[in-house]
Amino acid sequence: MEPPQPPPAALARKNPRDHRVDALRGIALLMMLVDHVPDDLLNRITIRNFGFADAAEIFVMLAGYASYLAYGRLIDRQGWKTGIHRIFGRCVRLYLYQTGMTLVFVWTVRQWRHYQPLPEYTIEPQLAHGYSGLWRILTFDALPSYLNILPLYVVLLALFPLIYWVLKRSVWLLLALSIGIWAIANLDPRITIPNWLDPNGWYLNPFGWQFLYILGILGAVWASKHNGDLPYRPWAKALCLTYLAGAFVLCFPYEYWHVPFLRIFPAPPNTGKSTLAIWRLLDIMAIFYLVQSSKALRRISxxxxxxxxxxxxxxxxxxxxxxxxxxxxxxxxxxxxxxxxxxxxxxxxxxxxxxxxxxxxxxxxxxxxxxxxxxxxxxxxxxxxx
Known part of the structure; x- marks a missing residue:
């Protein structure tokens, strides 16, 4: 006779949910809410003022982490066909949201300009001219600067089956390929997807940002072997805190707060965001490790x-x-x-x-x-x- 099965509620209590990723993503969403209004006073206290990275890096790394949990495990349980079907459905949903936001943007700008003339430079220039170039935006041939993160996510998520296929064969092969592609994009930023609105291509270059997405996937693989935690190492925590403290000293807006300068040399240029420069990458990796290795933050979340x-x-x-x-x-x-x-x-x-x-x-x-x-x-x- 088989032993009685515990009720579903007992099964759910056995593995309490880790809310740190959701909470960190919630913080990133709030920071993006204020960061995308350049004159908002609240964006003076978001992460981009105190380090090299900003909320976009958090969002993309957590997207990789969540992709493994949602689709990697699904593929293992129910097979490639089910996993790819679910991924395709998610990509379609992301695209529909992107399309909806684009249409809302164009309609809003056109209506606003009927009643309140605006200098073109204060808004997205490509939206000021109406629907003539809309097909370029809808086919990702043209990406407005405030509507560029979902297309990046669509591309990365569409590649997840290939990424996971390589991962199942060799973690080190996946990591080596990702590092190589990222390094090439940083050595030659012209290697990107063309953007009709910008001669420099996609602002969030997928060839660079794929590395952050894949690091999120590998972080989820690693954490899944330790009950959702990244292994705590005192030396790693000290190294991460030291790096973040140095980034804080270099990036803090001393001029705005009228406090004495503490920089002993200039901060790296902010132009490294497009290809995910090494200083930005290390910044977000340090934050992610400190969050996902902290049991205290797990309780707080x-x-x-x-x-x-x-x-x-x-x-x-x-x-x-x-x-x-x-x-x-x-x-x-x-x-x-x-x-x-x-x-x-x-x-x-x-x-x-x-x-x-x-x-x-x-x-x-x-x-x-x-x-x-x-x-x-x-x-x-x-x-x-x-």
Whole structure:
């Protein structure tokens, strides 16, 4: 006689969810919300002011981490056909969101200019001229600067089956190939995907940024062997903290805060973002290691504050799309009516409120669906948020 199976709830309690990735992605989404409005005072306190990297690097690395959890495990459980079908569906969804945001951008800019003339340089020039070049944007032949991260994600996610195929054969081969492609892109930035709007090509060069995505995948593989934690090593923590402290000293905006300079030599140029320069790569790797190796942060991510951030990360696509549209409205408002403290306060409170007003019902619907799955029969693995 077979032993009785534990109820689904007991199975769920056996492996408590690690919310650190969701919370970190939620922080990245909030930083992108304010970073994409250049005159927003809050973007003076985001990560890009205190180190080499910014929220985009966090977003892409966590995309790789989540891709392994959602699709790598799915391929192992149900085979390549199911995995590729799910990946294709996700890519289509990402593309539809990108298309929707593009159409909203073009329509909003055209309507705004009917009532409030704007100098072309204050907004996306390619959006100021209407629908004539829209086909280029929809085919990724032209990428507006504030609409360039989802196309990068589509390309990287579409390559995931190939990446995972190589990974299953040799981790070291995958790492060597990725490093080689990244190094070539940094040595010759002309190696990129053409962009009709920019002679330098895609601003987030996939040949460089694929390395960060693959590091996220490898981080998930490594962490999965240690109950979701990256192995804690005191010397690694000290090295990461030392690097981040040095980046802070070099990048801190002393001029803005009117404090004495502590730099002993100039910071590396900010131009390294397009190809993911080594100083930016090391910065985000250090942050990721400190977060994913910290048991204290694992506990904090499960409490009230951590969960308020994690619910954004669990619904990242919808939150990102909403935030991107709100950013456009913020730029238009500041360009049309000027900048003052009251407008800043209203824009940030309303933006934050709308972001959570979207995320909360989405998260409740997700939890109801999960509860329905658990109550309907034996517990099945639940895909990680993508």
């Amino acid at each position: 499960a409490d009230r504050i951590g969960q308020s951030l994690a619910l954004l990360g669990r619904n990242s696509l919808e939150v990102f799309a909403c935030s991107t549209v709100l950013d456009l409205l913020g730029r238009l408002m500041f360009a049309s009516f000027g900048i003052n403290l009251w407008d800043q306060l209203v824009m940030n409170v309303v933006g934050l409120g709308l972001t959570y007003a979207l995320a909360i019902p989405l998260d409740r619907a997700r939890q109801r669906a999960k509860a329905a799955r658990l109550s309907s029969g034996p517990a099945r693995p639940v895909p990680a948020p993508e």
